[in-house]
Amino acid sequence: MNRRGVEPVVELKSLTRSFQQGGVKIDVLCGVDLAIMPGEIVALLGPSGSGKSTLLQAVGLLEGGFGGEIVIGGQSAEKSDSRARTVLRREHLGFVYQFHHLLPDFDARENVILPQLVAGTPRAEAEARSEQLLTALGLGHRLDHRPSQLSGGEQQRVAVARGLANKPDLVLADEPTGNLDEKTSDKVLAEFLSLVRGEGSAALIATHNERLARKMDRVVRLHEGLLE
Numbered sequence: 001m002n003r004r005g006v007e008p009v010v011e012l013k014s015l016t017r018s019f020q021q022g023g024v025k026i027d028v029l030c031g032v033d034l035a036i037m038p039g040e041i042v043a044l045l046g047p048s049g050s051g052k053s054t055l056l057q058a059v060g061l062l063e064g065g066f067g068g069e070i071v072i073g074g075q076s077a078e079k080s081d082s083r084a085r086t087v088l089r090r091e092h093l094g095f096v097y098q099f100h101h102l103l104p105d106f107d108a109r110e111n112v113i114l115p116q117l118v119a120g121t122p123r124a125e126a127e128a129r130s131e132q133l134l135t136a137l138g139l140g141h142r143l144d145h146r147p148s149q150l151s152g153g154e155q156q157r158v159a160v161a162r163g164l165a166n167k168p169d170l171v172l173a174d175e176p177t178g179n180l181d182e183k184t185s186d187k188v189l190a191e192f193l194s195l196v197r198g199e200g201s202a203a204l205i206a207t208h209n210e211r212l213a214r215k216m217d218r219v220v221r222l223h224e225g226l227l228e
């Protein structure tokens with residue numbers, strides 16, 4: 001039975017994370033519970049230092065040291081070894097960062113093709129997908145440009161296309177437009193949300209911006225290590 005429509009794409013159960021800072025233990029996440037349903041776009045708000053990036057790193061299976069449980073695509077991440085976690089990440093997750101992290105020696109088209117090749121997509125299919133996404137983001141005339149030949153907004157659009165390239169069930173974005181001016185940020189975010197909606201992906205998007213958060217389906221706030 002296909003139960004994908006009713007199961008969360010990700011579920012966090014009593015997630016905890018502490019850090020040692022100068023011999024002092026700081027509890028950043030103190031038992032976070034969160035379930036995100038397929039296609040749901042969730043804004044993660046919270047003041048600087050409240051643990052938004054830490055939470056996204058946990059969900060992205062990018063770091064260890066967490067307590068509690070992270071279930072992605074019905075599979076418990078802590079019960080998986082690092083190889084299985086890599087597969088979980090590749091099959092279910094996409095990432096968009098504040099600073100685009102594009103490969104400087106590759107053009108826009110290639111930056112979106114590469115993660116697909118890593119995931120085993122045939123080259124012709126990956127190329128078509130790359131062009132489709134970049135064109136949808138208004139970059140059909142910038143396919144052959146390297147990141148240094150693109151504006152900040154254009155670079156971020158390429159990063160959005162790359163994050164969606166492998167059709168992730170869940171896109172994780174940490175301040176995806178945080179380094180852009182307000183007008184460009186609004187525009188790129190609107191395009192990002194519309195593309196994510198069109199693709200039917202879910203998303204968890206950390207932001208400081210209440211106004212942008214209101215454009216999403218649900219807002220959750222990190223406060224003193226818990227979501228409210």
Ligand SMILES: Nc1ncnc2c1ncn2[C@@H]1O[C@H](COP(=O)(O)OP(=O)(O)OP(=O)(O)O)[C@@H](O)[C@H]1O
Binds near residue numbers: 021051053055
């Ligand atoms: N590797 C680390 N070692 C020690 N402390 C850390 C580490 N990573 C994060 N922290 C601490 O955890 C807390 C939360 O940091 P985090 O980056 O998750 O916050 P944030 O909400 O994303 O902040 P911002 O909005 O400023 O990006 C901070 O106090 C930070 O100093």
